[in-house]
Structures are given as structure tokens and as C-alpha cells.
Amino acid sequence: MHPAFPATYSTLCPAALAELISEKYAIENVQCKLLVRGVGDTYLAEAAESRFILRVYRSTHRNLQQIKEETELLLVLKQAGISVSYPIADESGRIIRELEAAEGIRYAVLFSYAPGQTVKALNPQQLYNFGYEMARFHKVSEGMGTDSRWHFDTATTLSRPLELLKTVLADEPETYNWLLKVAKKAAEKLSNADTNAFAKGYCHFDFLPKNVHFEGDAVTFFDFDFMGDGWLVNDIMSFWQHLALDAYTGRTTPEAARNDYSTFLEGYRTVRTISEAELGMVPYLTPGFWLFYMGFHTTHDQFFAFSQPAQVKVFASFLRYVVNAYWNNEDKV
Numbered sequence: 001m002h003p004a005f006p007a008t009y010s011t012l013c014p015a016a017l018a019e020l021i022s023e024k025y026a027i028e029n030v031q032c033k034l035l036v037r038g039v040g041d042t043y044l045a046e047a048a049e050s051r052f053i054l055r056v057y058r059s060t061h062r063n064l065q066q067i068k069e070e071t072e073l074l075l076v077l078k079q080a081g082i083s084v085s086y087p088i089a090d091e092s093g094r095i096i097r098e099l100e101a102a103e104g105i106r107y108a109v110l111f112s113y114a115p116g117q118t119v120k121a122l123n124p125q126q127l128y129n130f131g132y133e134m135a136r137f138h139k140v141s142e143g144m145g146t147d148s149r150w151h152f153d154t155a156t157t158l159s160r161p162l163e164l165l166k167t168v169l170a171d172e173p174e175t176y177n178w179l180l181k182v183a184k185k186a187a188e189k190l191s192n193a194d195t196n197a198f199a200k201g202y203c204h205f206d207f208l209p210k211n212v213h214f215e216g217d218a219v220t221f222f223d224f225d226f227m228g229d230g231w232l233v234n235d236i237m238s239f240w241q242h243l244a245l246d247a248y249t250g251r252t253t254p255e256a257a258r259n260d261y262s263t264f265l266e267g268y269r270t271v272r273t274i275s276e277a278e279l280g281m282v283p284y285l286t287p288g289f290w291l292f293y294m295g296f297h298t299t300h301d302q303f304f305a306f307s308q309p310a311q312v313k314v315f316a317s318f319l320r321y322v323v324n325a326y327w328n329n330e331d332k333v
Contacts, residue, residue, distance in 0.1 A: 007102040009301070012056055014043060017108075021045050021054065024090040024097070025110060037302060039225045051113040053085065053222075056099065056106055061300060062225075064096070065148040067107050070224050071095050073141070073202055080140045083133055085114040085222035114222045116215030121252075124263050125217040130239070131267030133219050134207065138232045139272055141202035145229045152203060152230025154190060157288030158183040161295025165312065168298055172309050175316050182287050182323060189284045198231045198278050205230075205289075207238045233278040237285040239264065240333070241322070244286070248321045254332065261333070283326035283333060290315055 011034065018032035027047050032054065035042045040057040057067055071087040075095075078086040087095045088110045097108045119126060150156055162176075162183055169176035204211075204227055211223040243257040252260075268274060294315055297303040305311065326333055 004102055008060075009058065010102040011041065012099065012101060012106075017043060017054060017056075018045065020097075020099075021052070021110065024092075024094075025088070026091050027052075039300075039302075045110070052088065053111040053113055054108060055111060056108045058302075059104060059106060061302075062107075063148070064107060067096055067109065069146060069148055070227060071109060073144070073227065074224060077137060077140055080136075082137050082140060083218070083220045084137075084224075085111045085220060087111055111222070114213040114220040116213040116218070116220065118209055118212070119214045120209055122209070122214075122260065123217070126214055126219065127260050127263040128267035129217055129219045130212065131264040132270055133221065133267075134235060134239070135268040135271035137204070137221065138199070138201065138235070142199050142232060144202045145200075146202070146227075150205075150226070150228030150230075152205060152228050152234055152288075152292075154187045154288070157285075157292045158187055161291040164295040164298045165291075168307055168312060169309060172313065175309075175313050179287075179291070179316060179319075182319060183291065185327075186284045186287050190281060193277060193281060195231065195281075197275070198233060198281075199274075201229060201232055202227055203230050203232060203234045205234055205238060205292075207235050208242050231278070231281075231285075233274065233281060234285060234289070236265075236268070236274065236279070237282045238289055240282050241286045241289060244322055244326065245318060248318055254325070258333070279333075280330055283322055286322050287319055290319055 014032040014034055018030040021027055021030045021032065027045075027050070030045055030047050032043050032045045035044050039061045040055045043054040043056070045052040045054050074084055074086045077084045089095050090097070090110070095109060099106045099108050122130065162180060165176065165179070169179075204221065204224060206223065206226050207221075211221065213220045213222065240261055243252070243261055246252040247254045247257040265274070265279075294307070294312060297307040
């Protein structure tokens with residue numbers, strides 16, 4: 001018998017995973033199907049009266065300690081009553097399972113299913129609830145730090161991503177030089193602010209509608225793949241820039257985006273205080289959000305299409321809009 005040809009990334013059989021879930025979690029009649037590839041492979045597991053999400057992580061994207069930190073935070077949030085998709089232990093009490101894949105060990109975690117569905121255009125109550133629940137998450141995560149995941153600062157969100165993008169944009173010097181200039185100005189703005197007074201802790205750092213389900217107006221958060229520590233206002237920024245993106249693409253108007261943001265903040269401030277100084281940094285933190293992910297795309301084969309010069313220029317075009325429309329125009333945010 002010939003040995004299997006070496007692999008760097010394999011797709012695990014949904015039927016075999018369904019059998020594994022049935023055996024290890026004592027759930028009968030499980031059906032499993034692959035939903036999406038990304039930082040990990042996401043499978044939908046369905047039984048007679050319940051649904052779950054199985055995440056199979058890629059060893060090149062997340063190591064065991066990083067996965068442990070993610071699951072531990074989610075269990076803390078669940079215990080605190082925060083509405084999140086949380087990890088489920090198997091019959092032996094194990095949260096993280098080792099699977100022997102063609103490329104070596106991969107880790108898998110079964111999560112509760114976030115009820116409802118993704119909503120692109122949120123109604124006022126959903127906006128309010130989004131802000132309210134984010135603030136409840138921050139009440140728990142404030143002061144918590146990471147040993148194995150990202151620290152979100154100007155080095156990790158501005159300087160290092162630009163180093164990674166240098167080769168990608170070798171034939172697009174105008175775009176690269178503009179990004180360098182914007183990153184420098186954003187870093188200067190942040191260095192001149194009293195960031196020592198900004199609240200810090202665990203951030204989700206990807207609070208986009210795709211990572212939130214609504215069942216009616218009730219919200220549930222999921223996909224903590226990029227959690228790390230930093231200023232909590234980063235999470236507010238990630239939601240705000242989604243509204244700005246909708247205004248940029250014409251899916252909404254700038255005035256409607258401002259109104260939506262105001263409703264979101266109303267919900268947030270019901271739970272915890274956020275200073276005007278922190279909120280004032282939201283447009284200046286936005287380039288770091290985009291550069292962080294643009295840099296990440298260059299280092300992982302699954303995101304190759306997003307790291308091509310034409311796509312990076314599309315991202316940069318939105319950043320030009322943010323700079324022109326919102327920098328030094330706080331009343332427009």
C-alpha cells in the first residue's frame with residue numbers, strides 16, 4: 001500500500017464528522033455539511049430538534065493555546081449571561097478534540113448554534129440591542145488580556161501589515177505610498193490622544209453583520225476567530241465602519257448611517273460609559289482595522305484572492321472615502 005501523498009490542507013468528510021459527533025456527544029441522527037472555509041472549516045451539524053456548529057481549525061491559522069483562549073473566554077461570557085455561541089463539552093467533558101487529518105493534527109470544537117439569521121439592514125431595536133449586548137460583553141472583557149493572541153495596537157494594525165503589503169503592492173507605488181501616509185497620520189493622531197485613559201480588554205475585532213444573528217430583535221454574537229486585546233473602542237469602530245461602508249456603496253445615506261450609529265450608541269451607553277475622546281478616535285482606528293486584515297490575507301493561502309493588488313486597491317478606495325469624509329469632521333461620524 002502506497003503512503004498518502006503529503007497534504008497541507010484537507011477537507012474532512014462530513015459523514016465521518018457526523019458519526020464522531022453522535023459518538024462523542026451522545027446526539028442521535030446527526031447530519032453534517034460543510035458551510036464555509038476560512039480560518040477554520042465551519043460545518044453545520046443538525047439533529048432531530050437541534051443544530052450546532054462544528055469548527056475544524058487549521059493548524060497554520062490557530063494553535064492549541066489560541067483555541068483554548070477563545071473557548072475559555074466564550075465560556076466566561078456564557079456564564080455571565082452574554083448572548084454568544086459557546087463551546088459544548090463532549091460526554092467526557094472535553095471541549096477541544098484532536099483529529100488526525102492528512103496534514104497532521106487538527107483541532108475541532110462543537111459550538112451552540114446562534115439562533116436566527118444574519119440581518120444586513122438593522123431596524124432601530126436591533127441596532128439598540130447590538131450596542132447594548134456589545135457593552136455587556138465589554139463589561140466582562142474589560143481588563144482581561146491575552147497571552148497567545150493579538151495585541152491590537154499601532155504596530156500590529158498599521159506598521160506590520162504595511163510591511164506585509166509592500167511586496168503585494170510593488171507595482172502599485174501610489175496606493176502603497178498613500179497607505180503609508182494615512183497610517184502615519186493615524187498613528188500620530190492616536191499618539192496625541194490620552195489613550196492611557198481608554199478602556200482595554202478583550203475585543204472581538206470583527207463585529208460585522210456576518211458575525212451576528214438576530215432572532216427577531218434578539219442578538220447573538222459568534223465568530224471570535226480574531227479576538228485579542230486592545231482598546232475596547234476597536235469593537236465600536238468595527239461596527240461603525242460597516243455603517244460607513246454602506247454609505248460609501250450607496251446602500252444607505254450618510255445621514256441614515258449617522259442615525260443608526262446614534263441608536264447603536266444609545267444602547268451601548270445604557271450599560272457602560274464610553275468617552276467622547278474614545279469615540280473621537282473611531283475614524284482614525286478604521287485604517288488599522290482594514291490594514292490588519294489586508295496583512296493577514298497575505299499570509300494565508302485561503303485568502304489569496306483578497307491579497308491581490310486589484311482587491312487591495314478596492315479596500316484602499318474605501319479608506320480614501322473614510323479619510324475624506326470623516327477625518328477632522330467629527331460631526332459627520
